[in-house]
Amino acid sequence: MATRRSWRADKLSHLGSSIFAEVAKWKQEALQAGKQVIDLGIGSPDRGPSISIREHLSSEVLKEDNYSYPGTTGTAEFRDQCAAWMSYRFGVQVNPDTEILALMGSQDGLSHLAQAICNPGDIAIVPDPGYPIYTGSLAIAGVTPWLVPLKEEQGFLPDLNSIPEDVWERAVFILLNIPGNPAAAQADLPFFEALVDKAKKHGVLIVHDMAYSELVFDGGRSLSVLQVHGAKDVAVELHSFSKSFNMAGCRIGFLTGNPEAVASLREFKDNIDYGVFKPIQSAAAAALKEAMAGAEAGNEAASLYESRRDVLVAALAEAGWEVQKPCATMFLWAKLPPAFLQRDQPWSSRRFARELLLKTGVAVIPGDAFGSEGEGFVRIALVQEEQVLREAARRIGSFLNEFA
Structure with a gap:
């Protein structure tokens, strides 16, 4: 009998989307552990068009x-x-x-x-x-x-x-x-x-x-x-x-x-x-x-994400995590808190994102998903209403107090 060949191309290992599937598995783990998940991972708009x-x-x-x-x-x-x-x-x-x-x-x-x-x-x-x-x-x-x-x-x-x-x-x-x-x-x-x-x-x-x-x-x-x-x-x-x-x-x-x-x-x-x-x-x-015609569709989206940016950055600062304000888009590109980086064994972005999700239910994407220069960062999507972002920041603050 002929040896069974693989029906999976090697190039699939280089497509880069595997981290999103991995985070989805972490979310399932968190849900099974009874966590209420706040998904700030995928940059999918949470509102519809006009x-x-x-x-x-x-x-x-x-x-x-x-x-x-x-x-x-x-x-x-x-x-x-x-x-x-x-x-x-x-x-x-x-x-x-x-x-x-x-x-x-x-x-x-x-x-x-x-x-x-x-x-x-x-x-x-x-x-x-x-x-x-x-x-x-x-x-x-x-x-x-x-x-x-x-x-x-x-x-x-x-x-x-x-x-x-x-x-x-x-x-x-x-x-x-x-x-x-x-x-x-x-x-x-x-x-x-x-x-x-x-x-x-x-x-x-x-x-x-x-x-x-x-x-x-x-x-x-x-x-x-x-x-x-x-x-x-x-x-x-x-x-x-x-x-x-x-x-x-x-x-x-x-x-x-x-x-x-x-x-x-x-x-x-x-x-x-x-x-x-x-x-x-x-x-x-x-x-x-x-x-x-001046319907402000694009400006409405920009105003929405700018307001969410301001709310989340301020709430994270209050929780003990200073994050740089982005000038555009719908994400925070957040450098890991110093306490996680300045250790004998610094935390990787992936460890930080996984532990955060399993402990608090807050899902973010580890920075190394976007390339080696992303190590030491996580991406946080502004795709929840402001009160949900404040709750996410509160949970993150508890996580920082426990592990920092």
């Missing part, structure tokens, strides 16, 4: 002609509205026919772009810490990551000059996430101008993940890399409706920018899917129209 967007989606679902294959490019209505949004929000002009591609959420684009524009053996520059699919997508594509560290003392922005010239010469693309997940960061126009100059000099494609473009706090505004003159020659950008419009379950986003890169991903997707359900595309277009 009533008008839901009503629009409902009406579109009832239309007989919305059940054919939608096509991977995206409907003309959706692409035209995305182009109008880029002009309204960033002053960037893009061609809706050649420079916009509908996505099943930005993760769809992040998952598949490397396969569309790279060959096995190529390298790509990606941030550490970074969202797990950044390196996971490279593992699927057979592309080697070159990790650029994001340091707290640099505002969690990559030091472009620290990347060796030979890496720039060999890289197919560089991926950035500003504002960032898990570590929030903001960049000014000179930063993006320097990035575009580097990319043009070395023929590197810039891939800018802007999933959190509208979740910026304290009166700030995020910038698009495409605002730099000539950036479309070397840059694409991913936008999402998940966080700004609370449409995470709808799975809708778009890629825009360099037409060759957009066409490559479109060609790839032509072979693997049939596009996003038409009513969802129409609802997303309606969401952009609302925002452009």
Whole structure:
């Protein structure tokens, strides 16, 4: 009898999502032990989109002609509205026919772009810490990551000059996430101008993940890399409706920018899917129209998470844990309390997150899930109402008193 071969590809071990499954098991342990779990792990919005967007989606679902294959490019209505949004929000002009591609959420684009524009053996520059699919997508594509560290003392922005010239010469693309997940960061126009100059000099494609473009706090505004003159020659950008419009379950986003890169991903997707359900595309277009009409959808989301940020940071400080206020997104990127790090045997992020969950029922994500530079941090999602966040901080305070 032939030896049974494994039906699990080795590349699955490099996708980075295993920690989320591991935390889910910890949650089950905590529940079985009688803990009431407060889940601050996954960054899934706890509210839905505006009533008008839901009503629009409902009406579109009832239309007989919305059940054919939608096509991977995206409907003309959706692409035209995305182009109008880029002009309204960033002053960037893009061609809706050649420079916009509908996505099943930005993760769809992040998952598949490397396969569309790279060959096995190529390298790509990606941030550490970074969202797990950044390196996971490279593992699927057979592309080697070159990790650029994001340091707290640099505002969690990559030091472009620290990347060796030979890496720039060999890289197919560089991926950035500003504002960032898990570590929030903001960049000014000179930063993006320097990035575009580097990319043009070395023929590197810039891939800018802007999933959190509208979740910026304290009166700030995020910038698009495409605002730099000539950036479309070397840059694409991913936008999402998940966080700004609370449409995470709808799975809708778009890629825009360099037409060759957009066409490559479109060609790839032509072979693997049939596009996003038409009513969802129409609802997303309606969401952009609302925002452009002053409906404040994006600003409402930013205000919500800013308020939650302030409540949780203050409550944690009262509990004995000083955490830096993020400038954007929906997460705290929290350095472990000094008492856990300044020991003969410092606690790892994973030990801290596991013990916290089992002892208190509060679920957070250990920082090493996002790369080696994440060790010593945990990510805390602001996805509960303020009173629940205060209760989480109270429990964390009891944990610190017991173990610190």
